[in-house]
Amino acid sequence: MAELRLGPLLRHVDGSTATVWVETSRPCTAEVRCAGGGGGTARTFQIAGHHYALVPVTGLTPGTVSSYEVLLDDSPVWPLPDSRFPPSEIHTPAGDDPVRVAFGSCRWAAPPHGDSDPVGPDALDALASRIAAGAGDERPDVLLLLGDQVYADETSKATRAYLATRRDLREPPGAQVADYEEYTHLYYESWLDPGIRWLLSTVPTCMIFDDHDVIDDWNTSASWLADMRDTPWWQERILSGLMSYWVHQHLGNLTPAELAADPVYAAVRAVPDGTDVLRAHATEADRDPASVRWSYRRDFGRVRVLMLDSRAARVLDEANRSMLDPGEAAWLREQALDDPGSCDHLLIGTSLPWLLPHLVHGAEAWNAALCQGVRGERWARFGEKVRRAADLEHWAAFPESFEALTALTAEAGSGDGAPATVLVLSGDVHHAYIAQPSWPADAPAVPDARVLQLTCSPVHNSVPLSMKLGFHFGWSRIGRAIGRWLGRHGRGRRPSIDWHKAGGPWFGNQLMTLTLRGRSARLRFEQARARRGEKARLETVTESVLTP
16 A cells, blocks of 8 residues: 655645645555545655655645645645644735745754754744644745755754765765765655644745755865865765655646646656666756756746746856856746746746855855956965855855946836835755845836845755854945945946845744735744743744835
8 A cells, every 4th residue: 555755835825726745655646635636546656765746736726725635646645644733725815915925945854842942943833733723824826946946965863864874974975975876865855744744735935946956165266166076975866856856846846837838857767767867967067057957937916926047057167157158047047038028026946045244245256257367366265265164155256247237136126017025035055134225316217016035044044143143244334345345356347237235134933925816915033932831833023014
């Protein structure tokens, strides 16, 4: 009899359809049955001895709530017996409903129940508790997970014990994951947490990777990549990372129509064992990142979400360094400017912040110039060492890409039919803040829309005191002055815009939630806090009206 090993994860939801992802213990037919009518089935496919299905659910009615169950070969496996959580539900939107978008990044797996948590209460566990307690008006319509869903390079004590049963941890890559099987353990550790499992079964999710899904500072530079490719364990690591991402995260990002047209998905499902097919796809993606698009678009009524791959799509050649390859950049521009007047809010999800504290931005731009050789070969070598040591690889470290994104936000937010907001959503930096740009009057385009950088991380991780102090200092007048001096030393041009901190920085485990109704936008920022003897809960730190 087939058993449910992982999931269900509720992924894509629109007015009449949904997709539900599961992992099972053996080949079988997975079925989703909705109490209010509607449902669907899918046969599992196999990758590296594991069995998965993405079930298309049809026959749903817009503006309704349907509880659902999962069956494997006609045997019920979800909801779990004696679960303390209510039934999982699919909420289908109606055309005039507000859209609630919650987002964050960087979730280190919580320890088993009863163990002390070294990084504090988990914001997603707190969200699950709140929804389960009946706070229906607090339920997000979608949860955007902006990177570092798993940590392949920073494993827990329990994971290290598991890895030690498979191989000698004194040999590289040591206590980091090495292959696909070890990646599956990371997802079990993270997504089998009871609160997280239930949350992911009842709130739709969109995901994108960041560096720790593969390794810290993934694709920092061409020389970094060359060094990694010289290590004997890297090839298996990158292929396993891309394969596991495709299975666990990427597939669920796609709409049913995109799934039906996806040749890799069709090829994997057409054979008894799709491992070789998927491995070949990952090999090509590693060899030629431009051959694969991990970025995607999702529309929630008149809210458009563009999720960007700002890791694998990079061009690392120092002479042509870019955050996005030309095809990816063209796709972003096409989607952002598509059908003027068709969206009220444009959300651009990129794991790495566009607008940083001024000192950090100046340091990254200065470093990029040094690495390109503006002050000679010795400075270039020094710049590469600093880049790796200080993690200088955000949008500011790709100055041409920074300016291209700046120009695109202005163009998308200008003219007849412009959205009310253009919001860049990011994580990565283990704190939260709001930054607001301003354009000079003579800029080619000055946006009519409200443009903001909204950064929120981590949902469950930590940051050392030294970095907290550094981020505070980075926004200060002295930090701004040092950033400008570094820019002059690097002989680079000043950014075409200025920006200021409109909120934060805030530290802790946290989430941001946008409530978008028509052309109005509200933002709520919450942190997970736990009082002695009580469960962690989300507490509001600040709320603001972005557009009335």
